[in-house]
Amino acid sequence: MSNRTVDDKMDRILxxxxxxxxxxxxxxxxxxxxxxxxxxxxxxxxxxxxxxxxTQIKNWVMKTFDRTDREARGDVHMTKFLLGSVKNASRxxxxxxxxxxxxKVYRKAEENNDLANMNAAARTYAQFNRLDxxxxxxxxxxxxxxxxxxxxxxxxxxxxxxxxxxxxVKQRIRAKYYGKTPxxxxxxxxxxxxx
Numbered sequence: 001m002s003n004r005t006v007d008d009k010m011d012r013i014l015x016x017x018x019x020x021x022x023x024x025x026x027x028x029x030x031x032x033x034x035x036x037x038x039x040x041x042x043x044x045x046x047x048x049x050x051x052x053x054x055t056q057i058k059n060w061v062m063k064t065f066d067r068t069d070r071e072a073r074g075d076v077h078m079t080k081f082l083l084g085s086v087k088n089a090s091r092x093x094x095x096x097x098x099x100x101x102x103x104k105v106y107r108k109a110e111e112n113n114d115l116a117n118m119n120a121a122a123r124t125y126a127q128f129n130r131l132d133x134x135x136x137x138x139x140x141x142x143x144x145x146x147x148x149x150x151x152x153x154x155x156x157x158x159x160x161x162x163x164x165x166x167x168x169v170k171q172r173i174r175a176k177y178y179g180k181t182p183x184x185x186x187x188x189x190x191x192x193x194x195x
Contacts, residue, residue, distance in 0.1 A: 013039070014082050035078070038065055042079045050094075098128060 013036045016028055028036060041064070046057055054076055061072040102125045109117035126132050155162050163169055 010078075010082065017082065038075055039079045039082055042075060046079070095128075099125065102128070 009032060012026070012028060013032055015026075016032075016036050017040065038061075042057065042061060045060060046052060049056075052060075058069070058072045058076050061067055061075050062069065065072075065075070067075065102121050106118055106121035106125070109115075109121060
């Protein structure tokens, strides 16, 4: 099966996800319908159990749908591909839940006129939502101008003194070392002495 066919199948299934099949505009094949239902159930189970690892959800798929290890891994992969990683997607959900819990604690403390717990809940809320940090200014990328580089061989721009007759020096060095092997070049052995 070609990649284009697989992509088309994925697109068709994704178009039908969590929707009324009669309103999708085109029918799914029986195989696509079964995949869609399986992926929807896997995703729902994963949302209900956000702490489950890939292995735990794979084991659940094997048991629930009587799938082999390889098939279950494929289903987990397809679920992640079609609906995103639950762990990443659920971060926003957990942020929402934490905010709700903190607000509930604040309201309860307010009912009891408990200023210490009201203050602690407000501090937690502000810290978690980064209200205690300055908002970063949005970078105006359209105003960024790249530097205009002028390339030069003039070493004086670096504060170095230019070598007079540099071409002659290059020719002398080439004549001295051109064609010589490392054994022909004179050198001096330096002994490493450790103290």
